[in-house]
Amino acid sequence: MSRKNLKVCIVGTGYVGLTTGVCLAGIGHDVVCIDIDEKKIRMLKAGQSPIYEPGIEDLLKVAADKLSFTTQYTDCKDADVIILAVGTPSAKSGKADLSYMEAAVTEIVNYLHGEKFQVVVNKSTVPVGTAQRTEMIISSILHKQNRQANFAVASNPEFLREGLAVHDTFYPDRIVIGAKNTEALNSLRNMYAPLLEQTFAAPKACPRPEGFPLPALITTDVTSAEMIKYAANSFLATKISYINEISGLCEKVGADVTEVARGIGLDKRIGSRFLQAGVGWGGSCFGKDTAAIINTGLEYAYEMPIISAAVAVNKRQRSRMIEKLQESLKVVRGRTIGLLGLSFKPDTDDLRDAPALDIIRYLVEMGARVKAFDPIAMPNCKAYYPELAVEYTDDVLQLASGCDAVLLITEWDEFRRLPLEQLAERMTGSKVFVDGRNIVDPGVAQEAGLLYIGFGRSGYE
């Protein structure tokens, strides 16, 4: 496939926008990243990443001559492709709040013109109909301004995982493009050609996995593309909630959910990923995307009982953590409880909808003294809960010191190799260890002197 380098403008330089920006620059395009957050842009101009994402700072250096950062939309001028990657958080109703999207769209219109074909791409996760609405907003503004532009709107949902964002962008399973306009489709196919054909030189910070197969390109209509993203996230959230529901029954009947998950996961129709029972999912996407798809259903008077149940089970898992603490400690008030891990998953500083946030709040409300340790996310937690008296510590041993119970919330790799005996030595009372991710060997923990409690693990519930 012959290809040319494009001028790409990315609006919204967060986890998705920044990663997309550095990777597209890394494969040769000229990229401008725009954000309204001046602090973010200042940091990026100084070569620092405002988010913790492995590999991203190296790539900022490597792709520096192809990449620029600005708060000025004027830099969208002459872009071949304008990618919208702003946040689409949940409104109170559960619907996706599209106000950031619409604000961005009204700005970019000023830089659409008739001199060349330009594609506006919805990369943010947005409900069905948003591409059509984006087109309508643009057309009506152009009409008011008595101008014309040669543009099309496409949907190109993003599937990267935080903590692996750079990897997932360079080496995706698939790229989905929803467009009714062939020129738009061809432009995006051209933009992604180096990824689709894997012809780019793999960066040192993110080498190509051995035997990596070429990514699939799915070209479809915009509505199906918009649905694919919500269907994917709802499915993943449901898979986790499914094993969590099974884990509760394992506790009742005396089975071990880790064995059950292994036994079912080896069936290729099921697969072993997303079958780890524990305190449940969190993050910026699953909660808001399940809420949004349920809401889309409601607009059509169509209930989605499976996804609704997945949400309810997930909420129950966070409460189960507290119940396990109550069952083991009896009285929680006045006890010292340590949280191992705060971010919603390892290798990220992202705290959005992290189980740790609810758990901290429950514990404080119950009158416990709360200590915490996370390798990366502590500054974000301090900023999120400035009013709560959480004691942040420097390492796992300082965390354990004086704790009646330690709750493992995030499966950071270093927590898989905890110095359990030293932890137990520093703890007090019955030395409860609640493993919210089932990553510690119960026998080894008991031997070290801890009262081990897992999720759905026979004899250790």
Ligand code: NAD
């Ligand atoms: P984010 O909050 O990290 O980044 C959004 C950025 O947009 C912020 O920096 C914000 O300042 C900026 N912004 C808001 N309004 C703006 C405007 N009018 N002009 C310019 N910049 C503006 O969000 P994110 O995690 O990158 O998510 C972005 C979208 O991608 C969401 O729809 C999300 O659901 C989707 N998504 C996220 C992930 C993920 O893992 N984070 C994965 C796939 C899809």
